[in-house]
Amino acid sequence: MKFITILFIPIKALMASLFQRFLTVFGRSLRAKKTPNAPPKPIINKVATTTVSIPDVAVADEIIDTSSLFYDLLFNNKYVVTEASAGLNPLEKSILLKVEAGVGRPESIALNVVRLPEVLHKVSALIDRGDYTAEQLAALITQDPVLAADVIKLVNSAGYQLGSLEVTSLQAAVVRLGGLQIKSIVLTIVMQNITEIKPIYFKLFGQHLWQHSLTTALWAKKLAKSRGEDPDLAYFLGLIHDVGKIALFKLIVDEMNISDPQFRPSSKLFRQMMTKHSLRLSALIAQAWLLPGPVVKALYEQSESSAVLQHTGPGKLLVQANLYSEIHLLLEQGYISQLQATEFCRDNQLDIQACIAGV
Structure with missing residues (x-):
């Protein structure tokens, strides 16, 4: 009798499980019959919300x-x-x-x-006048030793x-580059x-x-x-x-x-x-x-x-x-993003490629 009871317990559990599965399938079938035209859930919506970069598109329409x-x-x-x-x-x-x-x-x-600095006014005046030598321009810049060293550097x-060939004197720099370049x-x-x-x-x-x-x-x-x-x-x-x-x-x-x-x-x-x-x-x-x-x-x-x-x-x-x-x-x-830069350049009639690439 004890053996029969032990055997009956798993059989009872198995029958309950089968009955539960029957109800689940049968219930799903009934629901399907009630709504035969119900469209399946669009799985793609979930993908779109995680892959489409909405902020970039939205911001691009704003004025930067x-x-x-x-x-x-x-x-x-x-x-x-x-x-x-x-x-x-x-x-x-x-x-x-x-x-x-x-x-x-x-x-x-x-x-x-x-x-x-006063030396800048003097350099500009001398170069704008035109009648100067490389030695004169170099001597003028040398009045400011720090500036002279920075120019050579x-x-x-x-x-x-x-x-x-390294340039070691201002006079040589003037000869090689010219007055206008030295002024810049x-x-x-x-x-x-x-x-x-x-x-x-x-x-x-x-x-x-x-x-x-x-x-x-x-x-x-x-x-x-x-x-x-x-x-x-x-x-x-x-x-x-x-x-x-x-x-x-x-x-x-x-x-x-x-x-x-x-x-x-x-x-x-x-x-x-x-x-x-x-x-x-x-x-x-x-x-x-x-x-x-x-x-x-x-x-x-x-x-x-x-x-x-x-x-x-x-x-x-x-x-x-x-x-x-x-x-x-x-x-x-x-x-800003490249999209925003592109939109701004287009709106302001600037060269888009130049804007992005730089000078």
Whole structure:
């Protein structure tokens, strides 16, 4: 009897399992009969949601604010989303008012904050006059020993490809490159020194701004050559077009050191000042530097970029060179996608391939 009971238990379990399976199959059959036209679940929907890159397509239809993104790059705000909504604290407001007052004195800024070395004026005047010798030009540059050393160093860099023979004197450099090329080299070194900013608060600000200025200068020179305009003037404009940003950054840092050296300001303070004043301040500084009229005029025009694009000349050229440089730098640093860069270039009538490839 005990044996029969033990045998009966697994048989009972087996019968229950078979009965449960019968109900499952029978129930499924009944449901299928009730909804004969019910479509199968689209498996592809699940795949699509995981493989289709919707954000890229959506963003491409938006208008890209290159100026705002460029400030994000300068202040390393790629992943910062909360700071922009915060207001300035009392100390930052106080700093802002002091810097605002300083902006009204561009002559003082040009003399004390972003001073242009006198040797640059002398070199430009001598070369523009035309009646000079290599010895005279070399002697003039040598009046600034640091500048002279930097010129020789740059002349021997890979960018100038003068062959295996090293240039050891300024006079030899003038003979091999010519006065106009030496003038561009001197200007590049001077502006790089002005743009050099200690890595305080935003350590990549100066580095990115110099990279952008140099690339804008190269773009401006390239565009000028293709349009029969003055490439040296264009190069000069590209190098100095953001000098207003440099001046404002230094002014804010100086005021911050006076008020509270331990306080770390938000990027909003810098952005607010630069958005409002930097472009016009660049022109005012150029005017205080006593630069030629076409230079000052083009710098004023860059603050009215939407209008200047309808015309020709250095102003339009500068605006377009600036856009080429910004787009490529933003793409290179991962702030925009290639699709966004393509759409922006198309909308602004820029060469798409050139935008992506760079100068």
